[in-house]
Amino acid sequence: MKKLIYADNAATTALSPAVLTKxxxxxxxxxxxxxxLYSFSEEAKSAVETAREQVATALGARVNEIYFTSxxxxxxNWAIKGFAQAMKKKGKTHIISSAFEHHAVLHTxxxxxxxxxxxxxxxxxxxxxxxxxxxKAAITPETGLATIMMANNEIGTIQPIKELAAVCKENxxxxxxxxxxxxxxxxxxxxxxxxxMLSLSAHKxxxxxxxxxxxxxxxxxxxxxxxxxxxxxxxxAGTENVAGxxxxxxxxxxxxxxxxxxxxxxxxxxxxxxxxxxxxxxxxVNGHRVNRLPGNVNMCFEGIEGESLLLMLDMHGICASxxxxxxxxxxxxxxxxxxxxxxxxxxxxxxxxxxGEDTTKEDVDAILQALPPIVERLRAMSPLWxxxxxxxx
Amino acid sequence: MYTEQVMEHFxxxxxxxxxxxxxxxxxxxxxxxxxxxxxxxxxxxxxxKDVKFKTYGCGSAxxxxxxxxxxxxxxxxxxxxxxxxxxxxxxxxxxxxxxIHCSVLAEQSIKAxxxxxxxRQGIDPTPIVGNIxxxxxxxxxxxxxx
Numbered sequence: 001m002k003k004l005i006y007a008d009n010a011a012t013t014a015l016s017p018a019v020l021t022k023x024x025x026x027x028x029x030x031x032x033x034x035x036x037l038y039s040f041s042e043e044a045k046s047a048v049e050t051a052r053e054q055v056a057t058a059l060g061a062r063v064n065e066i067y068f069t070s071x072x073x074x075x076x077n078w079a080i081k082g083f084a085q086a087m088k089k090k091g092k093t094h095i096i097s098s099a100f101e102h103h104a105v106l107h108t109x110x111x112x113x114x115x116x117x118x119x120x121x122x123x124x125x126x127x128x129x130x131x132x133x134x135x136k137a138a139i140t141p142e143t144g145l146a147t148i149m150m151a152n153n154e155i156g157t158i159q160p161i162k163e164l165a166a167v168c169k170e171n172x173x174x175x176x177x178x179x180x181x182x183x184x185x186x187x188x189x190x191x192x193x194x195x196x197m198l199s200l201s202a203h204k205x206x207x208x209x210x211x212x213x214x215x216x217x218x219x220x221x222x223x224x225x226x227x228x229x230x231x232x233x234x235x236x237a238g239t240e241n242v243a244g245x246x247x248x249x250x251x252x253x254x255x256x257x258x259x260x261x262x263x264x265x266x267x268x269x270x271x272x273x274x275x276x277x278x279x280x281x282x283x284x285v286n287g288h289r290v291n292r293l294p295g296n297v298n299m300c301f302e303g304i305e306g307e308s309l310l311l312m313l314d315m316h317g318i319c320a321s322x323x324x325x326x327x328x329x330x331x332x333x334x335x336x337x338x339x340x341x342x343x344x345x346x347x348x349x350x351x352x353x354x355x356g357e358d359t360t361k362e363d364v365d366a367i368l369q370a371l372p373p374i375v376e377r378l379r380a381m382s383p384l385w386x387x388x389x390x391x392x393x
Numbered sequence: 394m395y396t397e398q399v400m401e402h403f404x405x406x407x408x409x410x411x412x413x414x415x416x417x418x419x420x421x422x423x424x425x426x427x428x429x430x431x432x433x434x435x436x437x438x439x440x441x442k443d444v445k446f447k448t449y450g451c452g453s454a455x456x457x458x459x460x461x462x463x464x465x466x467x468x469x470x471x472x473x474x475x476x477x478x479x480x481x482x483x484x485x486x487x488x489x490x491x492x493i494h495c496s497v498l499a500e501q502s503i504k505a506x507x508x509x510x511x512x513r514q515g516i517d518p519t520p521i522v523g524n525i526x527x528x529x530x531x532x533x534x535x536x537x538x539x
Contacts, residue, residue, distance in 0.1 A: 345427075383448070
């Protein structure tokens, strides 16, 4: 059996053993419902509140600004749909976002458009970055909300959130950021950034799946998305995922504690990989070279198709991802790669590697060894490559 | 996601390459959609004496081209023309629903190569081969129309 090389940490991460240990009591003996009255439930209740403090500390927020959810998608849906409903009462019906948001945001905005809201998607340019002046220019008297992701899930580019949020604040526009890819990997402080709402998800930083949080600044009041019981101070119903919440609290604490060290290591691996892989002819790095997540590599290799590339990497035990249409089950290549201006035929040949704290130099070298022969093999059987070579002869 | 047969043909594709003095060459699909299949055939006494392919595309595009070349090798032109995308899918033990168009491309690339063969012979291929339509998903408002 070949060694598994996991380079898809943007998709999900391995649950940290230390996090699992903290979760175990709440999956076994401490099963009480935190809302119950008897003393048996106190341990669960207090565990949830400890986790809330951990998340608040990690984000520089107040404990009563943290709301636990089922993950990033729910947090995004709640922030955007909930706030859209609230702002409508004040006659605001316009929302600004960017062209390369995660589908949890884009599809939420589509749903709102059907309800009569108008949406402006800002361009992200070739470098994968939103421009502050373009956000400013897009604000109208009807604008109530802007939602721009902190770090892109495919190309890892990091937006100037502080500047974007400041422009919104000046104009009375509430600012939400989907920080699912950022939290635990780069510094995120809600006050320094000046954001009003922020989404995060535990499984992107070695926590469990199925749990996340929405930060909501005091005074910002998105309508309730999940109606029911009085959990989360009456704003998000449903019996708490106690073990998951405990895991989230522990994972975010660990991630923040080791962030600087991990980021340095990952940046080195990332830059080393890109430098080496760029030696493959007709290859390119997608998105800004430096202003991107420490562990994110996204490249295109002309003349080949991404799914074939992934299948061949998989035969070498390498787990990677692609923005190719074929991998998504849709017919179009990644909307992110199209948004940064890549033509379809180049976007089809993309490869995303996302390194994590467990990634070693040996792993990266193994990928660098496997990749060029795979690209060469696929190009040798590609009539598109044949054409590219002829056209550039 | 893929059957063993698909993975086997993808990992070890048969008849990859070009035929320098081919009697017919057919190319279908386009780069924008993410798949192009190019078939080369050599014809002798009304039979497919040799066939080679080059494919740009996903795993199932490569696997369907590979198995299609095996299915027509040594067959008469009539038999090769009768190869349906359904037969290709069956021979691979099935394809995921959104990959069926790859098998359509495989069928069409063979028809295109045979049409080219007839054209080179000075014979109008349309009554024999019929119209070779573009891949269906392009027409259904898929990638190419965006």
